[in-house]
Amino acid sequence: MGGRVIAAYPTPGTFLSEIYGGTTGRHHFDPFSDWSDSIKDDRGRVRLHKARCAFFQGSFDFGDLKKSYRMWVDLAEFGKLNVIKDGVVIETIISKLPKRGNDIYRWKLKKRLGFLESLGDSNFFNPKCRNLHGAKTRMLFITLTWDPKTCDLETAWSGHKTEKIVGGDPYNPTRNSQSKCLGKHYFAHVKGCPCVSCRWNRWITAMRKRYGRIKVLRNFEAFGESAVDGKVHADGYPHVHAVLLFEDHSFAVSYRDQSKHFRILRADKDDISNLWQFHVDIEACYSAQGAMGYIKKYLLKTYGKKQVKNVHRIDKDNSELTVALLWLFRKQSFAVSGGWSSDLITYGVTQTDISDFCDLVFEWAGVFTAEELNIDSNTWSLVIPGG
Ligand SMILES: [Zn+2]
Ligand SMILES: [Zn+2]
Structure with a gap:
């Protein structure tokens, strides 16, 4: 492979x-x-x-x-919470836990991406118009690829980390040393780290320096598996897809290529590509809703929604490998930058009168399987009176 x-x-x-030389006396x-x-x-x-x-x-x-x-x-897993009043369990709350790629995870993802629909549409240019003269866009769909010859798979996803201490040198603390965690050790990526997250951070910082404010929806993905032919392949290595909305800059749309993608001027493409070390692909988007709808479908497909079909650029194998690697390397696949519509991204939080809870004690009873709890594995949440 x-x-x-x-x-x-x-x-x-x-x-x-x-050890026993096959002499345990038991067949197989x-x-x-x-x-x-x-x-x-x-x-x-x-x-x-x-x-x-x-x-x-x-x-x-x-x-x-x-x-x-x-x-x-x-394997569905459930969190179990005992609600205790005066030392007696009055009820038990059971709630299915989101795992990247399960139904409850997708439900949360959909909710989180719900703001995309409320953005309203911006049409940057008319894709049906044969003459692109004067056509401009403020939205680009960018793919940042990888060269597997530069590092191993684990480095590409996880990078190089170094141990640090909160507050810096304990003998020479920084001014901001009020933190409770002062002196605690933690791991941070090294300066110039070659992993996909650090490369992405450096790239988007450089982009903002050059073009001003940019809103971003970005996604990490793994390259799929290729046939064994003795050459080096990028199998399993990360790459980035991102939709960028430029608030202070627009790009001239120069032509439509054979694969029907709209492209920006060569000089602009080179400027952007030069900020990333590997191959870069840039498409000009003609409408915000189109690009966003694509990203949403794409994420739901990556996280295992089988009904999503015909998502350009990914196939089934690829999405399965992507989510397996994201799991393995503990990576969040997608990120939404601030400013899209911050109040809508926040989950709807239900206000509850806290006085109702005053004499209740909540006790975390642990994580269990449906079998262990003797419940249907399709359950999302359950309240059992009396515990
Ligand atoms: Zn890194
Ligand atoms: Zn891809």
């Missing part, structure tokens, strides 16, 4: 037979014959840290990774 060296998976069973004795057991906890749930371990040791290929992700996301 794309040049990755896949070692045979060493099951604990192999080790047992190495192999308590871990199913490789997936090695990434599950003692309650049979796939755990990310175990999958990360298996992947980084090199015993996993992309196929194994996708399978692990599937097993993880397909």
